[in-house]
Amino acid sequence: MTTAHEFEPLDRTWRDVSPPAARRMLVAAAAAFAGRGYHATTTRDIAAQAGMSPAAVYIHYRSKEDLLFQISRIGHASSLAVLTSVTGTDPAARMAAAVSAFASWHAEHHTTARVVQYELGALTPPHLTEVVELRRRIEAAVRGMVEDGVAAGVFEVPDVRGATLAVLSLCIDVARWYQPGGRRTPADIGSLYADLVLRMLGA
Structure with missing residues (x-):
């Protein structure tokens, strides 16, 4: 076990x-x-x-589903807090810090993140609605950072929504493959992904 x-x-x-x-x-x-x-x-x-x-x-x-809901609710709220805690006026630096923190979170908390990301279909409709709202807030936080970078002329992004989904997908997928004790630590992954995202956004 x-x-x-x-x-x-x-x-x-x-x-x-x-x-x-x-x-x-x-x-x-x-x-x-x-x-x-x-x-x-x-x-x-x-x-x-x-x-x-x-x-x-x-x-x-x-019930067992109530356990899943609490895990999903707290996990989403925790990752949202990671994103919204990042501050700063420079769009590129802020995006880099957010991606580093978000990707690192999905590595360090990969057990929780796997459940949070891949067991949504087992939630009851009321619980799913509450979790989906948290997911929308996570997406909005990242989209806002992309929009700020575009407005400042720092990012070259023809499709803000598509770029937002790409950033989120990149970070979230860490939970699928990450294993403790590997060559890269969660902090290493965060630094690597921050650099990759800035390149992807044309910073």
Whole structure:
């Protein structure tokens, strides 16, 4: 069985979740969903990975889907915070910093990011609606940076929407292939992708 610590420091991702037992459930669920996929994972699997009884799941969460929703909601909010925390007046520097932080986040938190990006189809319509709104805000943040660069004459982008999707796709895909202990650290990946994006935008 794959354990959470083999993926990433998940406790840091969920540090604001309380009580501790609820946090342990999210840690276990994120690792299980990333390793097996949502549909192949049972609540018994999650409870066993958390070192708790199956009944303990329902003390804190209504269902397996509720666990997925909390992971998806918190994961999206965390990555959005990474983007919106970047400030500065120089469009190229701001874009580079944002891409570096966003790509690094998807490497460092690749377990969470895999679940966040690839298990959306399992969410109920109300939960999906809430998560989609967070995704729209993420896209808007990146699109705004591209637009600022175009307006300042720093970026040469004939299709702002297409360029925005390209930037997001590049960063998000890190979660699919990244493995800890490889040649590049999350920070290395962030620096590489920041340079690639600026070249792509014609900075």
